[in-house]
Each structure stands twice: as C-alpha cells, then as structure tokens.
Amino acid sequence: MALLMANSSWLTEFPDMSRRELLSFRQTLDGAYRDFSREYGDTIESLFDPLLSFLIWFEDLLISTPWWIVLGAVLGLVYYASRSLKLSAGVLVSLLAIGYFGMWEDTMRTLSIITVCTLMSIAIGIPIGILMAQSDRARSIITPLLDIMQTMPAFVYLIPVVMLLGIGKIPGVIAVIIYAIPPVIRLTNLGIRLVDTETLEAATAYGATRSQRLFGVQLPLAMPTIMAGINQTIMMALAMVVVASMIGVKGLGQPVLKSITNQYFTLGLLNGLAIVALAIIFDRVSQTYAKRAQKHLEGSNHG
Amino acid sequence: MGNTEQDILIKIEGLYQIFGKTPKKVLQKVKDGASKDDVLAQTGHTVGLQDINLDVKRGEIFVIMGLSGSGKSTLIRHFNRLIDPTAGKILVDGEDIMELPQKELTEFRRHKMAMVFQHFGLMPHRSVLDNVGYGLSIKGLKKNEWKPKATSWLDTVGLAGYEDQFPSQLSGGQQQRVGLARALCTDAEILLMDEAFSALDPLIRSEMQDQLIELQETLHKTIIFITHDLDEALRLGDRIAVLKDGKLVQVGTPVDIVLNPVDEYVTAFAKDVNRAKALSVATVMTENTDKVLGTTVREARKSFPENQSYAFVFDHEGYKGILTKKTLASLQDSDSLDGKLLDVSSIAPNQLLEDVIPLSLNTQFDIPVVDKYRQLIGRLEASKLADVLAP
Numbered sequence: 001m002a003l004l005m006a007n008s009s010w011l012t013e014f015p016d017m018s019r020r021e022l023l024s025f026r027q028t029l030d031g032a033y034r035d036f037s038r039e040y041g042d043t044i045e046s047l048f049d050p051l052l053s054f055l056i057w058f059e060d061l062l063i064s065t066p067w068w069i070v071l072g073a074v075l076g077l078v079y080y081a082s083r084s085l086k087l088s089a090g091v092l093v094s095l096l097a098i099g100y101f102g103m104w105e106d107t108m109r110t111l112s113i114i115t116v117c118t119l120m121s122i123a124i125g126i127p128i129g130i131l132m133a134q135s136d137r138a139r140s141i142i143t144p145l146l147d148i149m150q151t152m153p154a155f156v157y158l159i160p161v162v163m164l165l166g167i168g169k170i171p172g173v174i175a176v177i178i179y180a181i182p183p184v185i186r187l188t189n190l191g192i193r194l195v196d197t198e199t200l201e202a203a204t205a206y207g208a209t210r211s212q213r214l215f216g217v218q219l220p221l222a223m224p225t226i227m228a229g230i231n232q233t234i235m236m237a238l239a240m241v242v243v244a245s246m247i248g249v250k251g252l253g254q255p256v257l258k259s260i261t262n263q264y265f266t267l268g269l270l271n272g273l274a275i276v277a278l279a280i281i282f283d284r285v286s287q288t289y290a291k292r293a294q295k296h297l298e299g300s301n302h303g
Numbered sequence: 304m305g306n307t308e309q310d311i312l313i314k315i316e317g318l319y320q321i322f323g324k325t326p327k328k329v330l331q332k333v334k335d336g337a338s339k340d341d342v343l344a345q346t347g348h349t350v351g352l353q354d355i356n357l358d359v360k361r362g363e364i365f366v367i368m369g370l371s372g373s374g375k376s377t378l379i380r381h382f383n384r385l386i387d388p389t390a391g392k393i394l395v396d397g398e399d400i401m402e403l404p405q406k407e408l409t410e411f412r413r414h415k416m417a418m419v420f421q422h423f424g425l426m427p428h429r430s431v432l433d434n435v436g437y438g439l440s441i442k443g444l445k446k447n448e449w450k451p452k453a454t455s456w457l458d459t460v461g462l463a464g465y466e467d468q469f470p471s472q473l474s475g476g477q478q479q480r481v482g483l484a485r486a487l488c489t490d491a492e493i494l495l496m497d498e499a500f501s502a503l504d505p506l507i508r509s510e511m512q513d514q515l516i517e518l519q520e521t522l523h524k525t526i527i528f529i530t531h532d533l534d535e536a537l538r539l540g541d542r543i544a545v546l547k548d549g550k551l552v553q554v555g556t557p558v559d560i561v562l563n564p565v566d567e568y569v570t571a572f573a574k575d576v577n578r579a580k581a582l583s584v585a586t587v588m589t590e591n592t593d594k595v596l597g598t599t600v601r602e603a604r605k606s607f608p609e610n611q612s613y614a615f616v617f618d619h620e621g622y623k624g625i626l627t628k629k630t631l632a633s634l635q636d637s638d639s640l641d642g643k644l645l646d647v648s649s650i651a652p653n654q655l656l657e658d659v660i661p662l663s664l665n666t667q668f669d670i671p672v673v674d675k676y677r678q679l680i681g682r683l684e685a686s687k688l689a690d691v692l693a694p
Contacts, residue, residue, distance in 0.1 A: 202424030205383050206438040206489065207413030216441070220428045 062108040082288035094277040110251035129188020146182040172249035180237040187229025191222025227290035318355040318391030323348030366540035374549040417486035421498035425470040432466040438489035456484040476507035537581035585652035588681035621677035649673040
C-alpha cells in the first residue's frame with residue numbers, strides 16, 4: 001500500500017508491462033513457434049502434398065489447354081448452369097477482352113485457385129454448418145471463431161502460416177479459405193435452423209430417421225440459403241486474390257501488387273477489372289443456377 | 304361399439320409436461336397442487352400439462368378442444384412422442400410407448416400413427432405425389448411400389464391430376480387434402496390431426512369436415528382431432544375433451560358438453576355454440592311410441608292413444624301421417640283413412656336440429672321421429688326445440 005502511495009505514476013500512465021518483460025514474452029512465444037515449425041513444418045507440409053499436386057495439375061490443365069477449348073468449356077458450363085444466352089454472351093465478351101489484353105494466363109491461374117478454394121470451403125464449411133445447426137453448444141463455440149476469422153487482418157494469420165509452410169500456393173489457399181469460409185458455415189447453419197418446424201415435425205412424425213431428416217428435408221430446404229452462402233464465399237475468395245499474391249500465389253493479384261509498388265495505373269486497372277469480371281461471372285452463374293434449381297419453392301401462393 | 308376395456312386403444316395416465324431447465328425438480332410441486340402462476344413465479348418453469356388422464360376408444364373420433372395456450376397442441380405431440388412428457392404413461396394397445404428405444408419409436412411412428420398439421424407441414428421441394436408417398440418412401444419402399452397407392456389416395460381426396468404439381472401451386476384447402484392423403488396413405492390405425500382445418504376458410508373447412516366424416520364411415524380409424532372451435536368439435540367428435548390451462552376440464556359426448564357443462568369455462572364455450580348445427584334430433588326428442596296402427600277407422604279407434612288430440616298413423620309400411628281426434632270422430636267405422644290424414648313429414652334421429660326447424664315452424668303438431676327401420680321412436684315437440692335452441 002505504501003509502495004503504491006509513494007509511486008503514484010499509475011494514475012497518469014497505464015501500468016503496463018515493462019519493455020523488457022514484453023520483449024521476453026514475445027521472444028518466448030516466437031521462439032516456441034519457430035521451434036515448432038522447424039520440428040514439424042516438413043511433416044505438416046507433406047500433409048498438403050496431395051492438395052498441392054492437384055492445384056498444380058489443375059492450373060496446368062487450364063493454362064496448357066488451348067484457350068478456345070477452355071473458353072468453350074467455360075461457356076458450356078455457364079450455359080448449363082444458367083440456361084441464359086444473354087449471360088453466356090456476356091461471359092464470352094469479357095473472357096475475350098481478358099485474353100485480348102494479355103491477361104489470359106493470369107486469369108486461368110486465379111480461376112484455378114478460386115475454384116479449388118471454393119470447393120474446399122464448401123466441403124469443409126457445410127458439415128461444420130450442419131454441426132452448428134444441430135447443437136447449440138457447437139454454435140456457441142464456433143460463432144466467435146468465425147468472428148475472429150472474418151475480422152482478424154489477413155496479414156496476421158499469414159505470418160504463422162508462412163512461417164510453417166513457407167511462401168507458395170498452399171499458404172495462399174489456407175489464407176483464402178480462412179477468410180472465405182465463414183459465410184458458407186454461417187448460412188448453412190441459418191438455413192437449416194430456418195426450416196419450417198412443422199415440416200420437420202411431419203418428417204419425424206412419419207418416422208424419418210436423423211439422416212432422412214437431414215438429407216431429405218433440412219438440406220434441400222436450406223439450399224437457397226446455403227447457395228447464398230456459397231456465393232458470398234466465392235466473392236470473398238476473389239477479394240483475397242491480391243493479398244494471396246503477397247505470399248507467392250501467382251495470378252491476377254501479382255500484376256496488381258506490381259502496379260501498386262511501381263505506380264502503373266493502367267496495369268492495375270486492367271487486372272482489377274479482370275478480377276471484377278471473374279467475380280461477376282461466378283456471382284451471376286451461381287445465382288441463376290440456384291434460382292433455377294429452387295423454382296418450385298417460389299410458386300404463386302394463392303390462398 | 305362396446306365400452307369394454309379391450310376397446311380402449313390409447314390410454315394416457317398421469318401425464319405432466321413442465322417446460323424449463325429442471326422440470327423433474329418442479330414436478331413434485333405441481334403434483335402437490337401449486338398453481339401454474341405460482342410455479343412460474345417461484346421457479347421460472349411453465350406448466351404445460353398437468354395430470355392428464357384419458358382413454359381413446361378404437362374407431363372413435365376423439366376431439367381435444369381448448370383455446371390457444373390450453374396445451375392442446377402440446378398434448379397431441381405426446382401421442383407420437385414429438386414431445387416427451389415430464390412424467391406419465393402413454394399406452395397404445397397396452398404398450399407404454401415411453402419405454403420404446405429410438406429405433407422402435409421410429410418403427411412405431413412409421414406404422415401406427417399418421418399426423419395432419421395445422422399449416423399442412425408439406426415438403427415444398429417434393430411434388431404432390433411424392434408428398435403423399437412420403438410415409439411409405441421413408442419406410443424404404445420404391446416409388447413404383449407406393450405410387451399406385453398414393454395415386455389412389457390422391458384420387459380419393461379429390462386431387463386426381465395434381466400429382467406433378469408442387470405444394471406451393473395449390474390452394475390451402477388443396478394442400479390440406481394432400482396432407483390428409485399423406486396420412487391415409489400409410490395405413491396407420493391412428494390419425495393425429497392438429498388443428499387440421501383451422502387454417503382454412505369457413506367454406507373449405509366445412510367441406511373438409513364433411514369429407515373426413517365420409518371417409519371415417521368406411522375407414523373406422525381412431526382419430527385424435529385437435530380444435531379450438533366447439534362447432535367443429537361437436538360436428539366431428541364422438542367424444543370431446545375440453546382442455547383448460549393444461550388440465551382436462553370435461554370429457555364427454557357432444558350433447559354432454561353442450562347441455563351439461565361442468566363449469567363456467569365449458570359453459571362459456573357452449574354458450575356461443577350454434578346448437579341448431581351441433582345437436583341432433585335424438586338429443587332433443589321425447590321418447591314416446593304411442594301411435595295408431597292400421598289403415599281403417601276401426602283400427603284407428605282401437606289404438607288411438609288416450610288423452611291426445613292427434614296421433615301418428617303407421618301401417619306395416621311405416622309412417623303415413625297425422626290423424627286428429629276431431630277427424631276421427633267425424634268418420635264412420637267402415638271408412639278408410641285414406642285422404643283423411645294430415646301430411647306432416649317424419650324426421651330421422653340423426654338429423655341436425657337446423658334441418659328440422661322449418662318443419663317444426665310449419666305445423667302446430669309434434670313431429671314424429673322415425674328410425675331407419677321405419678319404427679316410431681319419439682316425437683319432437685316445438686316447445687322443447689325452442690328451449691334447447693334458446694336456453
């Protein structure tokens with residue numbers, strides 16, 4: 001007490017940790033993590049080898065295939081999903097423009113990494129969302145984690161990932177997934193929780209098992225909401241392209257990064273527009289597809 | 304319809320439902336008679352149902368009636384354990400379904416009971432036909448196995464041709480017909496109907512009630528029907544249970560409920576009932592089989608009831624008309640009664656009062672009540688009719 005009275009500087013200044021203590025605190029943690037990554041980095045990296053080889057294979061496939069075949073395949077997919085000639089024509093024009101301005105290869109790289117990230121987000125995110133919807137406890141644990149993932153600046157979680165795995169495609173994919181996966185998890189959870197209770201009760205009353213309820217009622221009825229989540233996930237993955245390029249992910253992000261450092265306005269703008277074009281294509285196609293698949297849910301509700 | 308023990312299909316004993324964090328701890332308090340409000344104030348638990356005991360007989364329509372918040376929808380969800388009770392037994396065919404493990408409960412739900420919901424509970428992503436066959440398809444039957452059955456039930460409820468539509472393309476009444484067909488398609492012995500017709504507009508509702516009555520005449524299912532509408536309860540129910548604040552207030556036949564309500568709550572309910580639509584002739588008629596049997600004046604003189612100014616005349620074919628004492632006095636013994644009788648129609652005991660009011664107003668005589676074997680079983684007196692209709 002006497003000590004506190006004598007030294008009253010805590011009134012004017014925050015009673016913080018001394019510099020020396022802070023330094024040793026940081027050094028201890030950093031050291032521990034560095035040791036961990038030296039010890040296990042290679043092992044962990046090798047776990048990702050199958051993913052890496054798939055990524056490389058897919059990227060090579062898109063780049064080495066003649067451009068008109070890729071273009072034809074993309075258009076075919078777009079038309080199959082949307083059944084809209086107008087949309088297909090728009091996609092054709094924007095892809096031709098991208099190619100004409102010399103961004104074809106970078107666009108293919110970005111397309112491949114976004115596709116892989118989206119597929120992985122869906123594959124990981126939907127089961128987590130289902131878990132969250134079925135257990136309030138799981139939801140109360142996962143929700144704050146999702147909040148952190150969405151608000152923590154990407155650079156912060158890039159540091160440990162890069163320390164562990166070095167720079168390259170895999171850390172990029174991990175960073176993109178961390179940033180982009182929350183919407184699909186959240187909206188899967190929401191969609192399932194919003195399923196009409198009477199419809200679910202009906203399934204139970206007629207003797208549906210847990211999995212019959214999940215796959216026969218909950219998931220199909222949550223699908224519009226889940227599709228909205230997937231759509232958001234794709235958009236957020238695209239938004240990460242530039243950040244990912246900082247850790248060595250090739251694609252449309254790298255020219256943008258170069259333009260920032262060298263003040264190349266036009267180069268930046270063109271590549272930025274290419275990203276926007278990709279985003280719009282993904283968005284419109286996934287939305288029209290979802291709309292078409294859920295057509296019967298709208299129906300005129302006469303009464 | 305006997306009343307023997309083996310005719311009881313569902314028996315509920317000492318059922319309690321308490322909502323809250325630790326319902327088991329509060330149970331004793333409720334059993335000791337603490338009121339709903341006290342329990343809520345002292346423990347934060349809501350008493351949903353208390354001490355429910357009831358028997359449902361095989362083949363009857365058992366209506367559970369109560370206002371919103373009375374616990375009726377909670378109660379019906381106990382029959383197939385969509386909700387588990389805090390305490391109590393639910394016996395179906397003598398078997399306590401509370402004891403069933405999950406797997407057997409699923410089997411029980413698949414085979415014993417079907418349910419119809421207030422807001423239909425249809426699967427919006429399945430076609431009408433797939434909805435009707437839902438119960439069978441989750442049992443593992445292939446579509447080509449259940450399709451003929453589903454189609455025929457859809458036909459029975461009057462929706463042939465709608466197989467490939469989606470529920471959202473149908474009107475409310477049509478959707479509930481799909482709900483009914485889905486329930487009937489499983490061949491379950493017991494039908495749970497949770498305010499099944501409450502969301503429909505009055506005209507459609509009355510049509511659906513007719514259809515249910517008609518179906519029941521051939522199907523003889525055991526139906527638990529929930530409603531907040533006493534008119535509906537009286538129309539459909541063989542017996543009615545009135546639920547108030549989670550307690551059973553009265554269980555009885557429709558006439559019991561209307562004419563002998565046990566307390567103010569039931570009285571208030573019964574007061575607003577359109578009795579003309581709810582009660583049948585049998586409940587109001589005076590039992591009396593005095594009549595004139597024969598077609599000649601001589602026979603009439605012999606059998607004319609004493610102290611009466613007119614009588615109902617029957618021959619071996621049935622009811623003929625009304626003969627007044629005055630007319631009889633003016634006739635010769637050898638005369639025929641042909642052309643001397645007053646033409647007043649007879650009525651059946653199961654007719655609704657509504658249907659016989661015009662008849663009663665058009666004549667100064669009582670109206671003969673004749674059963675399906677053409678026998679006189681009683682008479683409807685205008686004064687009694689008036690008493691019942693305007694208490």
